[in-house]
Amino acid sequence: MKGIRRVAQHLDISIGTVSRALNGRRDVSESTRQRVLEAAAELGYVPNQSGRALRQGTTKSIGFMMQTGRDINSEGDSFFMGVFDGVQAVLRRHGLDLVVLPCSSEEDPDAFLHRVVARGFVDGLIISATRRHDHRIEYLSQQHIPFIALGRSLSDAGHPWFDLDFEGMAETAIDRLTAKGHTRIGIFAPQSDVNLGYVFTGQYEKSLTSRDIAYDPALVFRVPPNEAGGYAIARQVAAMPNRPTAIILINQVMSIGLYRGLLEAGLWPGRDIAVIGQDSQHAHYLSPRLTCFRLSLRDLGIALAESLLAVMPAFKDHYLGGVVRRIWPMELVSGESDSFQLGG
Amino acid sequence: MKGIRRVAQHLDISIGTVSRALNGRRDVSESTRQRVLEAAAELGYVPNQSGRALRQGTTKSIGFMMQTGRDINSEGDSFFMGVFDGVQAVLRRHGLDLVVLPCSSEEDPDAFLHRVVARGFVDGLIISATRRHDHRIEYLSQQHIPFIALGRSLSDAGHPWFDLDFEGMAETAIDRLTAKGHTRIGIFAPQSDVNLGYVFTGQYEKSLTSRDIAYDPALVFRVPPNEAGGYAIARQVAAMPNRPTAIILINQVMSIGLYRGLLEAGLWPGRDIAVIGQDSQHAHYLSPRLTCFRLSLRDLGIALAESLLAVMPAFKDHYLGGVVRRIWPMELVSGESDSFQLGG
DNA sequence: GGCCGAATCGTAAACGTTTCCACGGAACAC
DNA sequence: GTGTTCCGTGGAAACGTTTACGATTCGGCC
Numbered sequence: 001m002k003g004i005r006r007v008a009q010h011l012d013i014s015i016g017t018v019s020r021a022l023n024g025r026r027d028v029s030e031s032t033r034q035r036v037l038e039a040a041a042e043l044g045y046v047p048n049q050s051g052r053a054l055r056q057g058t059t060k061s062i063g064f065m066m067q068t069g070r071d072i073n074s075e076g077d078s079f080f081m082g083v084f085d086g087v088q089a090v091l092r093r094h095g096l097d098l099v100v101l102p103c104s105s106e107e108d109p110d111a112f113l114h115r116v117v118a119r120g121f122v123d124g125l126i127i128s129a130t131r132r133h134d135h136r137i138e139y140l141s142q143q144h145i146p147f148i149a150l151g152r153s154l155s156d157a158g159h160p161w162f163d164l165d166f167e168g169m170a171e172t173a174i175d176r177l178t179a180k181g182h183t184r185i186g187i188f189a190p191q192s193d194v195n196l197g198y199v200f201t202g203q204y205e206k207s208l209t210s211r212d213i214a215y216d217p218a219l220v221f222r223v224p225p226n227e228a229g230g231y232a233i234a235r236q237v238a239a240m241p242n243r244p245t246a247i248i249l250i251n252q253v254m255s256i257g258l259y260r261g262l263l264e265a266g267l268w269p270g271r272d273i274a275v276i277g278q279d280s281q282h283a284h285y286l287s288p289r290l291t292c293f294r295l296s297l298r299d300l301g302i303a304l305a306e307s308l309l310a311v312m313p314a315f316k317d318h319y320l321g322g323v324v325r326r327i328w329p330m331e332l333v334s335g336e337s338d339s340f341q342l343g344g
Numbered sequence: 345m346k347g348i349r350r351v352a353q354h355l356d357i358s359i360g361t362v363s364r365a366l367n368g369r370r371d372v373s374e375s376t377r378q379r380v381l382e383a384a385a386e387l388g389y390v391p392n393q394s395g396r397a398l399r400q401g402t403t404k405s406i407g408f409m410m411q412t413g414r415d416i417n418s419e420g421d422s423f424f425m426g427v428f429d430g431v432q433a434v435l436r437r438h439g440l441d442l443v444v445l446p447c448s449s450e451e452d453p454d455a456f457l458h459r460v461v462a463r464g465f466v467d468g469l470i471i472s473a474t475r476r477h478d479h480r481i482e483y484l485s486q487q488h489i490p491f492i493a494l495g496r497s498l499s500d501a502g503h504p505w506f507d508l509d510f511e512g513m514a515e516t517a518i519d520r521l522t523a524k525g526h527t528r529i530g531i532f533a534p535q536s537d538v539n540l541g542y543v544f545t546g547q548y549e550k551s552l553t554s555r556d557i558a559y560d561p562a563l564v565f566r567v568p569p570n571e572a573g574g575y576a577i578a579r580q581v582a583a584m585p586n587r588p589t590a591i592i593l594i595n596q597v598m599s600i601g602l603y604r605g606l607l608e609a610g611l612w613p614g615r616d617i618a619v620i621g622q623d624s625q626h627a628h629y630l631s632p633r634l635t636c637f638r639l640s641l642r643d644l645g646i647a648l649a650e651s652l653l654a655v656m657p658a659f660k661d662h663y664l665g666g667v668v669r670r671i672w673p674m675e676l677v678s679g680e681s682d683s684f685q686l687g688g
Numbered sequence: 689g690g691c692c693g694a695a696t697c698g699t700a701a702a703c704g705t706t707t708c709c710a711c712g713g714a715a716c717a718c
Numbered sequence: 719g720t721g722t723t724c725c726g727t728g729g730a731a732a733c734g735t736t737t738a739c740g741a742t743t744c745g746g747c748c
Binding site for chain 2: 044045046047048049050051053054059066068069078080081082084085088089092097098099100101102103104105106107114115118119120121226227230231253256257259260263264281282284285286287298
Binding site: 002003004005015016019020023025047048050051052053054055056 | 703704705706707
């Protein structure tokens with residue numbers, strides 16, 4: 001005798017009553033509910049996931065699809081760990097569980113997602129590494145699976161998304177740099193279809209032209225979004241005849257490579273060239289100290305999970321009906337890497 | 345009409361036949377099998393996870409328990425992403441899926457694991473952040489859940505584990521350093537119950553005494569295993585009257601903090617003090633270049649997954665019966681951070 | 689022709705849970 | 719005493735799948 005039957009038999013009552021007692025329904029007397037709870041605890045009974053899911057058509061778990069082993073994600077692996085912590089904390093409070101689903105580099109992301117959804121693995125989804133043109137968005141919208149995309153996309157199906165405030169960061173950084181006399185400001189732009197910060201490059205151009213500074217395509221560096229990319233930028237910059245006087249990298253890890261490349265070329269951040277980057281556990285230990293946009297990953301995870309709940313009809317208290325679009329503000333913290341006045 | 349019934353109806357055959365055809369049983373004619381496969385592909389049918397799991401008592405998925413938001417894991421968050429990639433690749437080839445289960449910092453790991461197991465979420469488990477005394481090991485052994493622990497533990501229940509070759513690293517590093525004249529060699533030791541490299545400290549002492557070098561407890565630094573810990577070591581070292589001439593850090597991220605601390609104190613790695621660390625995406629961009637133990641995370645993940653399969657009776661072709669204990673060898677690659685002869 | 693075995697396929701039970709429905713009894717109003 | 723309501727409980731159906739088992743067909747062989 002296993003499962004719910006065991007505790008029912010132990011108390012000599014029906015399994016229906018046990019189930020009702022445990023699920024907090026009110027058509028069961030308070031005395032039997034107490035006895036059931038005790039017995040369940042004593043026997044270490046926890047409802048079987050498959051049975052419950054099969055019956056109620058809900059798995060009580062949320063999937064977080066990520067893609068491993070590709071340069072897409074080098075945005076910062078540590079990025080995810082912090083986010084998971086926040087997401088899981090919120091979900092637990094609502095009786096949900098977070099299951100992270102790594103799509104290996106050998107598998108097609110669309111096929112992977114299809115498998116996950118069709119198998120009925122999860123009640124809702126968070127997808128990351130959103131691409132500018134992303135089939136997953138159309139698919140999930142069409143299948144009516146509650147989901148939220150981490151990162152904007154051009155495949156806008158009126159779907160929910162959550163993204164960093166790239167516009168704000170571009171404007172803030174450029175405002176700060178131009179105030180110090182900089183006019184030649186280099187940035188990183190995504191190479192492929194990865195959406196990573198393409199909003200940023202758009203705002204970059206706007207912010208420049210609104211200040212009557214010419215937009216120079218040569219200052220937009222197309223490299224992979226990882227340490228190697230940062231290093232590559234430094235090498236290119238060092239070799240330029242008319243090099244930029246400042247560089248903005250909206251990415252957690254690129255500054256590591258950039259620093260190394262600059263230092264090798266004899267260029268000191270904060271003295272020979274200004275650098276603004278993004279905060280991370282590692283960047284915090286760069287020297288000279290990096291001026292960067294701070295980011296609490298856990299708080300971001302909390303907001304992300306709440307945004308997902310807001311598009312899940314099953315959660316009436318959080319449900320906001322339609323589509324959620326949330327932009328996460330960032331705060332600039334001063335370091336030494338941009339602390340000089342140009343032409344002074 | 346949903347699920348398997350739909351494709352059965354579509355072909356006007358019974359659901360049993362459909363199931364058999366898809367599951368590769370041989371009591372179904374080859375012609376109907378082909379028709380079933382076509383129809384399934386056309387209708388986009390994928391067996392429902394809950395139904396299948398309920399019936400066969402197996403979920404075809406492997407859990408990877410990790411703990412987020414604690415300093416335990418700062419061993420390197422990027423560590424896991426690479427490992428996941430390898431693990432998932434192997435599992436897929438055997439029809440399994442990897443689900444990563446993040447235990448948030450707010451939840452008790454033992455309770456978390458109990459919930460996962462009792463709910464029948466997974467067929468097997470990989471547990472990380474193994475502690476020296478870890479209830480999870482006893483629990484899983486007792487429940488007869490196939491699992492493997494990433495990291496050794498004193499709670500040795502004759503259970504399967506997988507760990508880095510700390511003995512080899514200690515011996516190699518000390519051999520290399522003593523050959524260059526070093527006798528005062530500092531190392532990092534775990535603070536709490538985290539097992540992180542406690543094997544290393546043991547071998548460290550052995551390797552020293554076998555070379556007639558006195559073991560000095562003052563050279564064993566108890567700090568958190570993250571960037572801040574590395575930084576703390578540097579500060580302590582700089583302030584010591586009789587400071588070590590070399591430091592070994594068997595951790596992916598500590599060297600980042602250590603470098604910063606040393607440089608702030610005017611100590612140059614590779615000139616004033618020797619440093620040996622562990623490879624990582626970030627450490628690769630330290631300057632001067634870090635002498636470190638290289639590690640392919642993906643390959644480690646592959647070996648880890650194969651080790652797990654070896655303790656799962658359901659996989660007869662890989663099953664090795666009893667307990668698996670596997671030590672992952674590491675290779676030292678020379679950098680500049682220890683490239684000087686002492687007293688030269 | 690009758691019988692047997694092999695090859696295919698349909699039927700139905702089973703997995704563990706939730707939930708609808710019905711039933712019995714108590715309480716209450718008439 | 720009868721009817722009505724309400725509460726608590728048991729029984730059974732249902733979720734979607736796999737699989738043991740039985741049924742059917744067909745060919746071959748005596």
